[in-house]
Amino acid sequence: MPDGQRLACRIVETEAYVGIKDAASHAFAGRRTARNESMYARPGVAYVYFTYGMHWCMNVVCGKIDEPVAVLIRAGEPIEGLELMRHNRSASRRARGTPLQDRDLCSGPARLCQALAIDKSMDGTDLVTGDSLFIERATGKPKVVRAKRIGLSVKGRWGEAPLRYLVKGDPNVSVPARA
DNA sequence: ATGACGATTTACT
DNA sequence: GTAAATCGTCATA
Numbered sequence: 001m002p003d004g005q006r007l008a009c010r011i012v013e014t015e016a017y018v019g020i021k022d023a024a025s026h027a028f029a030g031r032r033t034a035r036n037e038s039m040y041a042r043p044g045v046a047y048v049y050f051t052y053g054m055h056w057c058m059n060v061v062c063g064k065i066d067e068p069v070a071v072l073i074r075a076g077e078p079i080e081g082l083e084l085m086r087h088n089r090s091a092s093r094r095a096r097g098t099p100l101q102d103r104d105l106c107s108g109p110a111r112l113c114q115a116l117a118i119d120k121s122m123d124g125t126d127l128v129t130g131d132s133l134f135i136e137r138a139t140g141k142p143k144v145v146r147a148k149r150i151g152l153s154v155k156g157r158w159g160e161a162p163l164r165y166l167v168k169g170d171p172n173v174s175v176p177a178r179a
Numbered sequence: 180a181t182g183a184c185g186a187t188t189t190a191c192t
Numbered sequence: 193g194t195a196a197a198t199c200g201t202c203a204t205a
Binding site: 015017024025026049051052053054055057059072074092108109110111149150151152153174 | 184185186187188189
């Protein structure tokens with residue numbers, strides 16, 4: 001990070017967007033625009049997009065070149081640099097808000113990006129070889145469960161597909177697994 | 180050029 | 193539970 005402080009979290013929740021057939025994907029039906037160009041890049045690249053007029057979200061591109069498959073990073077467990085994360089997060093939270101808990105730092109796709117200071121400048125960077133933003137191999141074998149994806153407007157097959165993956169029982173997930 | 184909308188978050192009733 | 197916040201992007205014309 002700019003001031004030398006390292007920020008780290010353990011990814012505990014993701015969602016897959018599986019190509020041009022996926023009606024919920026930004027690349028549905030082969031849509032390819034300036035915004036989602038990174039989805040067509042080589043695997044390991046970050047696809048960072050802006051949404052709702054105020055939020056950034058990050059994906060990891062997983063498909064081959066020209067094959068727009070990506071995984072949205074939806075939540076993480078804060079590991080390192082919590083102080084700076086709190087600062088990053090409280091910047092946008094309105095003054096009277098409730099105190100920021102640790103679990104509020106990275107428990108959502110836009111929250112996580114805000115805590116880690118991820119924005120458009122990270123779009124298209126390589127998360128495998130990068131040094132300013134990167135992903136490390138996981139340690140341990142968490143129990144992972146599947147669920148329907150969150151926040152989609154599409155109905156039917158692609159709205160119902162269980163393409164969300166989350167660590168069972170982890171308090172940092174954005175929305176608890178439904179019973 | 181214009182209008183509708185969004186892979187969300189937050190506050191409020 | 194509902195609704196506001198807020199603006200870049202994209203489809204249509």
